[in-house]
Amino acid sequence: MKSPKNKPTLKQLRNLTDPPSLSEGARQKVRSLRKKTPSTQELIKGILEGNKTALAQAITLVESTNPDHSQQANDIIDQCLSHSTQSIRIGITGVPGVGKSSFIESFGGHLISLGKKLAVLAVDPSSSISKGSILGDKTRMQELVKNPDVFIRPSPSGTSIGGVARKTRESIILCEAASYEVILIETVGVGQSETAVHGMVDFFLLLQLAGAGDELQGIKRGIVEMADAIVINKADGDNIKRAQLAKGEYQRALHLYPPKENGWVPQVLDCSSIESRGIKEIWELLDRYFTETRRSGHFQENRRVQNRYWFLQTVEDLLKLRFYGDRKVQKQLKKWEGRVMDHEISPFRAAAKLLEFQQKELK
Ligand SMILES: Nc1nc2c(ncn2[C@@H]2O[C@H](COP(=O)(O)OP(=O)(O)O)[C@@H](O)[C@H]2O)c(=O)[nH]1
Numbered sequence: 428m429k430s431p432k433n434k435p436t437l438k439q440l441r442n443l444t445d446p447p448s449l450s451e452g453a454r455q456k457v458r459s460l461r462k463k464t465p466s467t468q469e470l471i472k473g474i475l476e477g478n479k480t481a482l483a484q485a486i487t488l489v490e491s492t493n494p495d496h497s498q499q500a501n502d503i504i505d506q507c508l509s510h511s512t513q514s515i516r517i518g519i520t521g522v523p524g525v526g527k528s529s530f531i532e533s534f535g536g537h538l539i540s541l542g543k544k545l546a547v548l549a550v551d552p553s554s555s556i557s558k559g560s561i562l563g564d565k566t567r568m569q570e571l572v573k574n575p576d577v578f579i580r581p582s583p584s585g586t587s588i589g590g591v592a593r594k595t596r597e598s599i600i601l602c603e604a605a606s607y608e609v610i611l612i613e614t615v616g617v618g619q620s621e622t623a624v625h626g627m628v629d630f631f632l633l634l635q636l637a638g639a640g641d642e643l644q645g646i647k648r649g650i651v652e653m654a655d656a657i658v659i660n661k662a663d664g665d666n667i668k669r670a671q672l673a674k675g676e677y678q679r680a681l682h683l684y685p686p687k688e689n690g691w692v693p694q695v696l697d698c699s700s701i702e703s704r705g706i707k708e709i710w711e712l713l714d715r716y717f718t719e720t721r722r723s724g725h726f727q728e729n730r731r732v733q734n735r736y737w738f739l740q741t742v743e744d745l746l747k748l749r750f751y752g753d754r755k756v757q758k759q760l761k762k763w764e765g766r767v768m769d770h771e772i773s774p775f776r777a778a779a780k781l782l783e784f785q786q787k788e789l790k
């Protein structure tokens with residue numbers, strides 16, 4: 428046993444853990460690095476040349492909450508917009524553990540072998556809390572991470588899924604301007620995020636496991652309805668038979684849904700991301716979808732409708748932000764809230780009064 432004499436004193440412990448203070452030289456270095464943030468024009472030029480660093484820096488501006496950065500980001504996006512027509516955007520959803528990251532590694536590898544440039548963005552509000560999935564993603568996308576033709580960006584941390592989704596949408600535009608042809612957007616299939624992601628992709632792919640019901644997997648019915656294809660992952664080893672059965676079940680279930688507006692009939696496939704089996708067939712299906720919808724014009728029309736949706740959505744967000752952010756409105760809101768709760772005034776009249784107040788404030 429150690430004698431208590433050998434125990435370090437509290438002071439000694441403190442000395443050990445005190446961080447070394449930053450020297451003046453180091454401080455200057457940090458300052459000069461900060462100053463080096465490139466100008467808007469430099470960033471645009473870099474992005475259009477396919478420079479990954481410029482792209483990453485621009486996305487950081489998009490994700491920033493600093494109003495100056497937002498302004499700069501908007502300028503960059505405006506100039507990048509016209510470069511986004513040749514890309515395809517694919518949403519990949521499914522519960523944690525279904526194998527999204529592994530699928531992207533395998534599917535992405537196939538796309539690379541076809542000579543395509545690939546960007547992977549994640550919309551996963553949970554990852555900003557637990558960091559766990561980012562760590563998992565890095566290890567599961569080992570080959571993609573190393574590839575010079577691949578750009579991978581983990582989720583922006585954000586308080587609301589709406590905020591995260593908007594930032595992802597803007598990041599898509601930047602990736603496309605940097606001539607990434609295929610954009611994969613990974614999202615967890617349990618919350619609101621897939622509705623938002625569905626509104627920004629051309630194709631929505633749902634990954635499922637065999638032998639677990641939708642309820643068990645935490646998948647909401649609406650998500651199955653949104654899917655353009657369902658892929659049963661982990662169809663390998665002992666699981667192959669069950670995967671085949673699940674495929675049949677989903678095929679029958681999908682017949683119960685009304686046909687899609689663009690005439691596409693959602694398909695069910697199976698694959699093994701680990702063994703890279705069935706991956707080629709999934710790409711062939713998607714390729715057929717893009718060829719058909721581009722030919723019919725539904726592809727372009729869908730993007731137009733999505734643009735309108737994001738415009739209206741953003742107007743709504745900004746109005747709310749401005750309205751609830753106004754201190755005077757906040758005070759009035761509290762006042763009317765109390766009166767509504769005490770049955771002194773109807774909720775409708777109180778709401779009208781509050782809006783009247785704000786209108787007068789604006790004048
Ligand atoms: N057997 C098998 N395991 C897989 C397959 N795809 C993923 N996994 C495993 O499932 C776990 C979760 O995978 P991950 O890609 O991180 O799932 P995510 O949370 O949906 O991104 C990991 O342990 C993977 O190795 C597959 O096709 N077959």
Ligand SMILES: [Mg+2]
Pocket residue numbers: 527528560563564
């Ligand atoms: Mg993952």
